[in-house]
Amino acid sequence: MADENEVKDPRIDGIKTKIRVVPDFPKKGIMFQDITTLLLDPKAFKDTIDLFVERYRDMNISVVAGIEARGFIFGPSIALAIGAKFVPLRKPKKLPGEIIFEEYELEYGSDRLEMHVEAVDSGDRALVVDDLIATGGTLSAAMNLLRRVGAEVVECACVIELPELKGRERLEGKPLYVLVEYR
């Protein structure tokens, strides 16, 4: 995590205060982590991107994969700053052309994440980006897609982690970097 084992970067607190927690959304019992309020503050949004860019710019990342839809808000700016390609991982039937898909569990039922097969290959070092990690199901599916085409997943990066849901344990030993935790 961004503030473990070292002096916390002063930008982190500013980011955390901009995330709005909305109780009982989308249903009762869920404390929704709303990042749209972070996006309303240009300095805090820029700090968020800068923290990721500073971490990844020298790690030879060739592809940033962002998970639809909120991963699309953070991933492309990181990709542009570090000179990597951006690959959208999408809900079913949005991507044209040849795709592969990975199913993942929801609380009730399942969903699917899709990726263009030609977008990534075995020479690529990948970063997976989403706004938040909860159970880790979506990130795990994303990692599988990248692995299946032979890419190396270097790390997963999220703005927020809900550590009590233990999503970190579903990443099969791959490192996770987050800016803030919500307990």
Added chain:
Amino acid sequence: MFAVENGLQGDPRLKVISDAIRVIPHFPKTGIMFQDITTLLLDPVAFKHVIDIFVDRYKHMHISLVAGVEARGFIFGPPIALAIGAKFVPLRKPGKLPGRVISEEYELEYGSDRLEISVEAVKYDERALIIDDLVATGGTLSASINLLERAGAEVVECACVVGVPKFKEGQCKLKGKPLYVLVEPSQFDELAL
């Protein structure tokens, strides 16, 4: 207006951008030549050209709000917002945004859909830019303009990477608002297969 008519004639970046967009015939259904911008995103140079051209145009227009249409507007909007120091406001499918929202219905070929905006995201009279990857009928952008205006913003312009040529003729406006487009749709090149 198209970028080539507005000071960017001969700019080599426009061809790089256009060449990077892949055409998929008959997606999502027969007869539609789908303009696939994901190949543009795989080319960091071409992707950066898109953002640079938009940023150069908007950085001195006192835009305080960039609104992006879900989902591909989320790819182009935030980098522009960050570079010009504006906030980013997502325009989303129903039920995704928490808190107080207003929604606007728009027509699809069969049926309709809705877009939502968080009312708390917009200050009265602030100057807004709306971004999407492509404009075809203009239905989604028109709904977006309505949402921003109902929330109290002044829409300065709509901007897209790709736009169909009908927006080239005449005024090139949508609900009275200017529309700025980088390139026309790419043609399907059967020989490239």
